[in-house]
Amino acid sequence: MKVTLESSDGQVFTVDKEVAELSVIIKEMLVIEQANQDHPIPLLNVGAVELAKVIEYCEHHRNDPTIDDDEDYDSRKKPIEMDDWDKQFTIVNKEMMFELILAANSMQVKPLLHLGCRYAADIVKRMSPTEIRDLFQIDDDFTPEEQDKIEWEKQWTKL
Amino acid sequence: MQPSSPFDETSSNIELGLLLLRLLQGLEPGELERITALAAASAQKQRVPASPSAQTTAEQSQQVVPDSTNSPSNPTAEQDQHIMPDLTQYRFNSKAERMPRAVPEPAEVQSSKLSLSHFSLQRTPRQTTAPDPEPPVSDLNRQNQLDRIAFVDPSTCKGCTCCVILRQRLEREKPIDKRLPVEVWSRIFQYLYPSQLSRVSLVSKTLYDVVDRLDLWLKVYLQGYLEVPVPNIDTNILKPDLPKRLMLYVFARSFSICEQCFRFCDGETPGRLPFMPLPVGERLLLTPNVDESHTRVSESKTKIHLCLNCRRAVYEAHPEVAPADVFGFSTKKELKEMYHLGDKSIQGITLRTGGNGEPVKYFQWEALKRARQLHGGDIGIEAVPKSLSKSMKIMNGRIFRYRLKYG
Numbered sequence: 001m002k003v004t005l006e007s008s009d010g011q012v013f014t015v016d017k018e019v020a021e022l023s024v025i026i027k028e029m030l031v032i033e034q035a036n037q038d039h040p041i042p043l044l045n046v047g048a049v050e051l052a053k054v055i056e057y058c059e060h061h062r063n064d065p066t067i068d069d070d071e072d073y074d075s076r077k078k079p080i081e082m083d084d085w086d087k088q089f090t091i092v093n094k095e096m097m098f099e100l101i102l103a104a105n106s107m108q109v110k111p112l113l114h115l116g117c118r119y120a121a122d123i124v125k126r127m128s129p130t131e132i133r134d135l136f137q138i139d140d141d142f143t144p145e146e147q148d149k150i151e152w153e154k155q156w157t158k159l
Numbered sequence: 160m161q162p163s164s165p166f167d168e169t170s171s172n173i174e175l176g177l178l179l180l181r182l183l184q185g186l187e188p189g190e191l192e193r194i195t196a197l198a199a200a201s202a203q204k205q206r207v208p209a210s211p212s213a214q215t216t217a218e219q220s221q222q223v224v225p226d227s228t229n230s231p232s233n234p235t236a237e238q239d240q241h242i243m244p245d246l247t248q249y250r251f252n253s254k255a256e257r258m259p260r261a262v263p264e265p266a267e268v269q270s271s272k273l274s275l276s277h278f279s280l281q282r283t284p285r286q287t288t289a290p291d292p293e294p295p296v297s298d299l300n301r302q303n304q305l306d307r308i309a310f311v312d313p314s315t316c317k318g319c320t321c322c323v324i325l326r327q328r329l330e331r332e333k334p335i336d337k338r339l340p341v342e343v344w345s346r347i348f349q350y351l352y353p354s355q356l357s358r359v360s361l362v363s364k365t366l367y368d369v370v371d372r373l374d375l376w377l378k379v380y381l382q383g384y385l386e387v388p389v390p391n392i393d394t395n396i397l398k399p400d401l402p403k404r405l406m407l408y409v410f411a412r413s414f415s416i417c418e419q420c421f422r423f424c425d426g427e428t429p430g431r432l433p434f435m436p437l438p439v440g441e442r443l444l445l446t447p448n449v450d451e452s453h454t455r456v457s458e459s460k461t462k463i464h465l466c467l468n469c470r471r472a473v474y475e476a477h478p479e480v481a482p483a484d485v486f487g488f489s490t491k492k493e494l495k496e497m498y499h500l501g502d503k504s505i506q507g508i509t510l511r512t513g514g515n516g517e518p519v520k521y522f523q524w525e526a527l528k529r530a531r532q533l534h535g536g537d538i539g540i541e542a543v544p545k546s547l548s549k550s551m552k553i554m555n556g557r558i559f560r561y562r563l564k565y566g
Contacts (some may be wrong), residue, residue, distance in 0.1 A: 098335055105343050117343065121350035129361040136335040141364045149359065 003030065005055075011048035012040050015055055022058040024108035049101040050068050053093055060085055064111065086123065090119050120121035300373045336365045344369045352418045353379065357410060376405035382421040403565045411557040414550050417466035424466050432547050434540040437544055438462035441518060470535030485527055488520035498530035499543040 101116035360370035
């Protein structure tokens with residue numbers, strides 16, 4: 001069975017139902033809207049480029065068992081299950097990984113969200129604050145007083 | 160009574176112009192033409208009543224309102240008096256205007272009517288939309304009704320496609336720390352160790368807030384200090400005397416908290432340094448990297464402080480390589496000095512008995528392996544003779560400063 005999805009800029013994608021159901025949101029929508037499936041499902045927060053990538057990911061992971069979504073800090077210790085395809089996927093789509101995280105978050109594609117967050121964590125944890133700011137063009141919006149205030153908080157690693 | 164302060168109007172007009180500009184950048188050519196035509200028309204309309212508006216408004220309101228009990232010394236009363244006619248005018252005008260506006264009229268024909276209608280348009284939003292006074296927005300909204308481009312505040316409007324596109328466009332221009340929702344950030348931060356989090360929190364205010372509010376700190380606090388939350392049904396489930404700024408408190412005590420198991424290591428006794436969290440290369444921990452290309456921070460900064468148990472586990476999984484000069488034999492005294500091994504742990508190491516009164520010598524490499532196991536890696540062996548007093552002094556100083564600030 002096929003399902004049509006519409007991105008925010010109006011592009012329509014047709015995918016298998018089981019592929020689309022990796023997204024929790026779409027799965028719930030399909031349950032509600034069982035009667036009229038002629039209309040494409042609108043995804044207002046997801047652009048066409050990202051949606052194509054998300055679908056590509058879901059196509060590959062269509063047969064994966066669903067992972068339990070535990071937000072636990074012990075996940076730092078757990079080794080990540082990642083096959084070569086996933087690795088390739090993240091490296092190829094490095095530039096738009098944060099867009100994909102947003103898309104995965106709004107569509108609730110849990111495995112992709114995990115992969116993206118893992119990737120983002122990898123980037124973020126290896127950089128100094130200045131480097132992160134440069135990379136993502138984030139403004140340093142601390143006022144001088146706040147700078148003073150957090151000055152001694154920096155000391156964690158300096159012993 | 161002034162219709163509206165010119166400063167307000169121009170500033171909001173500028174804002175509106177900027178918004179429009181951004182919108183226009185992403186439009187199709189056909190749409191662009193339509194909107195420029197619309198803008199020209201509206202500009203023509205606005206030009207007519209611009210100068211006399213202040214005078215005419217005053218005159219008209221005086222005509223409509225009978226000047227009976229109006230005392231000029233009471234400004235609120237005066238204002239109230241004027242609100243009434245404005246509202247009636249607005250209602251009247253909006254009804255009357257709808258018909259002629261459907262047919263495109265030349266500006267000269269409308270001008271007589273417009274001086275009146277423009278006045279009401281300028282005035283009404285000030286009274287009707289008290290919480291969010293943006294006169295031009297409602298103005299434009301009315302003008303665009305015919306063209307089905309409803310220009311509402313894009314943060315509140317959810318319906319029309321135009322706003323959706325605009326909102327997405329604005330959203331895309333935001334920096335990444337504001338674009339990702341908090342829950343996604345906290346999901347990302349699950350994978351970071353506290354020292355890494357402290358570094359990330361210095362990037363921007365948004366990230367600082369996100370890091371500050373992680374429930375990781377409560378977990379560290381409760382687990383690290385073995386303070387089991389008392390199930391207190393009346394007031395607070397958790398312990399009532401929680402530090403005000405958990406994150407800062409944890410940072411202040413960071414020296415004695417293992418970053419992996421969050422165990423609190425007691426550093427008060429001298430000579431216990433190898434038991435305390437010591438820096439371990441982050442690479443050894445079970446976090447395979449998805450992407451290696453971003454390794455920028457020097458190796459010394461990516462070290463995680465781990466307690467003895469965690470270090471032992473790490474080095475068991477990733478044994479350190481043997482140095483080149485380790486395959487000799489040394490005496491018991493030398494081993495004790497080099498590797499800080501006790502008599503008990505030296506037992507069982509391969510030994511070589513020397514004749515002629517020479518002392519018994521032990522195989523160094525085996526001793527080193529045993530010492531690494533005992534002290535948790537080379538770093539633990541190095542730490543044995545060192546003193547804790549300096550680090551404890553730093554930590555106590557921090558805690559003192561924390562208490563000074565937050566009680």
